[in-house]
Amino acid sequence: MPDHVQGPGAGRTDHDALRADCANCFGLCCVALTLTRSADFAINKDAGKPCHNLREDFRCGIHTELRTQGFQGCTVYDCFGAGQRVSAETFGGQDWRRAPGTAQQMFQVFPVMRQLHELLWYLTEALSLESARSLHGEIRRSLDETERLTHLPADAFTELDVAAHRDDVAGLLLRTSTLVRATASRRKKRDHRGADLIGARLKGADLRGADLRGAYLIAADLTGADLRLADLIGADFRDADLSGADLTGSLFLTQAQLNAARGDEATRLPPSLSRPTHWKR
Template identity: 55%
Template sequence: MTYTNQYKFNKELKIECEKCFGLCCVALYFSSSEGFPTNKNAGEPCINLQSDFTCSVHNNLRNKGLKGCTAYDCLGAGQKVAQITFGGHDWRQAPESANQMFEAFLIMRQLHEMLWYLTQALSLQTDHGTKVEISSLLDNTERLTLLDVDSLLALDVAAHRTKVNIHLKNTSELVRSKFRNEKNNPSRNRKANLRRLDYFGADLRKTDLRGADLRGVCLIAADLKGVDLSGADLIGADLRDADLSGANLTNSIFLTQAQLNTTKGNSHTKLPMMLERPNCWSK
């Protein structure tokens, strides 16, 4: 068995808004308190969505304080639903299928997120047998993204995510153990194992976070300037307004562009190869 082509997934998981129908601007629930233009119900178009599915204020999102819009990343799910699942027929042309399209987008976004994490897990694993299993799961997940709309809507996403999470957790432990250096500094690792979930506004500049388990941790407005996050698992971590100036995230794992887009950083921040430096960051 050959391993899945990682380059293919890296390309497919990049957003191409020009191939989408503004699905994130319609299908999602918005709250003005979370950095969106106004409160909006799911299935209701954003007030800034134009007839050609472009955003009328796209170039001024940051200036308008619309952090929710700048942070969101569908990981390519929008164009997949628009061009593959619905064959290029948009919800305005076929309003009778609008609700199905919006529901399909929410499911596709989850599947593409799993593809993102599994692609990284595949590159990080060293055990041949485990790599084969992850590769097979990647291929299976991709096949699910190509289902017809009825089959996609009937999919048990939670059950599939459970299978994915097993491999993500095992890969996380493998990578983090390399950076925890348990034999040379056992006392440090005993502290690291006492998982704290809330670091809101915390000054972490002197905290050793190499190989840390930061899954789902609140790091809102945390001071991470110059911190080495090598081997740290950031899956689901809330990094809104966290200051990553000069931080080293090169070898951090399971970080997404959407998470990164909510942070502060500068030209000295080191990033994983698959992620791009947000335009809003300082020099």
């Protein structure tokens, strides 16, 4: 379960509808996914096997102690609301314990739905960006198509080429990013796409309008850095220090990325995201 869990329901394409609502999910992330013993997970677990911490009511038995018990990865994971969509809509509230015949298919649908919901998160943000207004028609069509796919019947998910759809959306998001980042006040836009910035010393760095898509920022020092209008889609912020950094107006940042990082009360965040509970007070 992520550090930040809120919001009911599916059915609306907005950020509130794309937040994990564990109270209305059948613990799918605790069952459908593979866990590998590491710094993030204290156990090995095969996909389709319930985590031993999952209770009969589909709640986590150590939710408030996940980090201290060696399950930091659980606090970082975000399904973007896919769990409640699969549980309540795709399978009509029929859970895998009372209807074991649904289990295998439900666990196959969940990761596909999660990818679609992540795309909905990015497209919803893209549609709100005034600097990308010339692309809003295309973004809306892509958003509508992605939403349509989330309503497919369960058996249709096995035939869905979600990778091809992701590629189409990725191209549109890149064009959106290019338009928006061009408005950054700095003259030179830095290209760090996919860069190895592990442990980089970027304290106070001016990264306005930078392309950090897929960059490895693990344990990087970004204290006081200016990341406004920086494209952060897919950037790896595990253990990065964002204390005092300015992330307002950054592009395609997610709650999971923040949950993986470190920060404090001085870190400035986009309004759609929340300060993780484990950050310094």
